[in-house]
Amino acid sequence: MRGRTIRLRLTLLYAAAFFLAGAVLIALMYFYLNQSLERRPGVGAQKVVREYLAARAERTRTPVSEELYRALIDQAEQNRRDTLRAMLVWSLVSLGAVGIAAGGIGWLMAGRALHPLQRITATARRVADTRLHERIALDGPEDEIKDLADTFDAMLERLDRAFDGQRRFVANASHELRTPLTINRTLIEVALDAPDVAESTRMLGGTLLEVNHRHERLIEGLLLLATSEQCPTEHRGADLADLARSAITVATSAAGQTGVRITADLRTAPVLGDPLLLERLIQNLVDNAVRYNLAEHGWVSVRSRSAADHAELTVDNSGPAVPASEVDGLFEPFRRSLSAERLADSGNRGAGLGLSIVRSVAQAHGGAVRAVARPEGGLTVTVDLPLAGGHGKQQPAPPRPVASVP
Template identity: 70%
Template sequence: MRRRQSTIRLRLTLLYAGAFFLAGAVLIGLMYFYLNQSLERRSGIGAQRMVREFLAQSGARDRQDLYDVVAAQAERNRRETLEAMLVWSLASLGAVGIAAGGLGWALAGRALSPLQRITATARRVADRSLHERIDLHGPDDEIKDLADTFDAMLERLDRAFDGQRRFVANASHELRTPLTINRTLIEVALDDPDAPESTRRLGATLLEVNHRHERLIDGLLVLAGSEQRLSTNVRVDLADAARHAIAVAGAASEPAGIEIRADIGAAAVSGDALLLERLAQNLLDNAVRYNHPGRGWIAVRVDTVDGTARLTVENTGPAVPPFEVDGLFEPFRRLAAAERIVDRPGSGRGAGLGLSIVRSVAHAHHGTVRATARAEGGLTVTVVMPVARGDARRSGQ
């Protein structure tokens, strides 16, 4: 069972109440010491005075016995007075201490309310956009300095992300346009029936290079876009994305003799359907490329476990050293065993962005991705995301 997390408000209240009880205990101790000394001194003087007055009035001579009786009575009165004072002081300290604890709780909540506002704003900014600000009004204290610093940080982040979005939009146009023109010119040249064979071979090579550059740019743009906030957030079933990816991957797996096994159940998440389809396609594409032609297999599983949706892709393939697994999620990192790669027809070698895009898309959907090397060769990649609201309760059944 998870231990309940202590809050600053609770710690401040306990600290305030503890300081109050300690100060009260010290005060009661001083009062007890002073009252004890005072009563002890007064009881002795009073006993002597009472004895002298009694003897003077009665004429009795047994002064010592009478003094002992009066002194004993004075001592009992002193002890009873001290005990009563101590009991009532401790009871009063307890009652006032409880009231002070409640007052400390209220004051701590009022003092920490700006921090709660900062926390709420930070959560809204993380879930929605960077345009919101705290804009805290009040005295120039440490909390206002924190809020102003946080607002300044949000302002810089907002400008940085706006610049990145503008760069991605401009790059999408500036980089795709010349490649599209090149592809068109090459295709027009190859349509010429009088073109020599050497020109056709050169044109085919240029088309392949141009296509690879288009795929590289497309991957970079998807990678940059997936690292930003999601532009759409709808209900998406990972099962549909997995089935679509399996259908697309079949065009390369069937000619290569790679079997795809599927165990797909419903797993609804909230996010961007196109990005999630791209995530599943990249996982399947990576599993096809790095596999054993003619004798390999790929296992795709979609399910929900403990309130999370899981997409797992397991494949045979070349052995991957465990220390290299984490590096495969970095951009432009490829498996070293290039001779075992199965390429899709006309696609050329991969750009090394497939798993990087998978990780970025998973993070954009508040998920994680984990890869482990299989002892027999190949990888097991698991993507975990929170299920869509309304399905979390059913997913644990």
């Protein structure tokens, strides 16, 4: 039964129950008929045969031999056996024919009985796209399937309220947390602009500005992480190649300061989703690749392409060796590699949310991200996203010229 649909299992159970009941009925009929027909001609039958033969002998004045009597008895026994055999054969043939028809009827009945479950499944699949406002609202008798549908509707109601509350919290936190930090930054900058500020105060103000800036980046990362864990509310066409070019342009300044060389081999990779979140995904990958790199002669490679039914973005970078046991943990919030102290940009450490945001954005768009430690050092991070429209295999666009940032 394992691996078969519940409709097929129910049909097989119906057919098995029918065949079992039919076999029992045939066995009872055979036993009853066998008992009704005398196993051998009894005393009554012998008396009737003898009287018949005696009357015939008296009319014809011809004696009846014992052999003729035995032949008549044997013929009666043979007729009894033939009757039982014919009844058994035709009963089994009829059971097989009616059993096949019962299996077909069972298949139709099972499909009709399971139709509400198909409706529940279809609603659950639509709800997976964050359309939590939908309900099953199943009509029908108060049975177990309706109880299941009502329970599912109640769960959707609670989830809808929870997601609405989360969205409101993110919107409120975006304002309530950023506003005090913005005010603090403004006050510190205004105070430092005064001409009579002592040098020690300026140093303290610079430290406070750096701390304030770090808190702003931390809050921005946390809010973006909370937003990216939800399915995108905007579905527009975007090309990973174009988004990667924009991300490389933004990272050019930081790459130039650290001496990291960025190369790109970008082929068309159309996807559907929120272009801002997807651009942030690529930006985080490129920023991490630049930041966690070698102090000298570092490099970053960015590639995009369409493969089979998915779009693929790959970011390679040089850098210190990363143990394979640490790779999975890099996608957890506030987790960094233990080798981060040897990075080219060690003085500007992030909040530890970059790859967490990458994974959340990829999963929210129905994709996945994986990382592999390179034997020579550094990482290879690959993001797979569904192609726009769910197309089958597409012909890749011709490769564009390789861009490099010295």
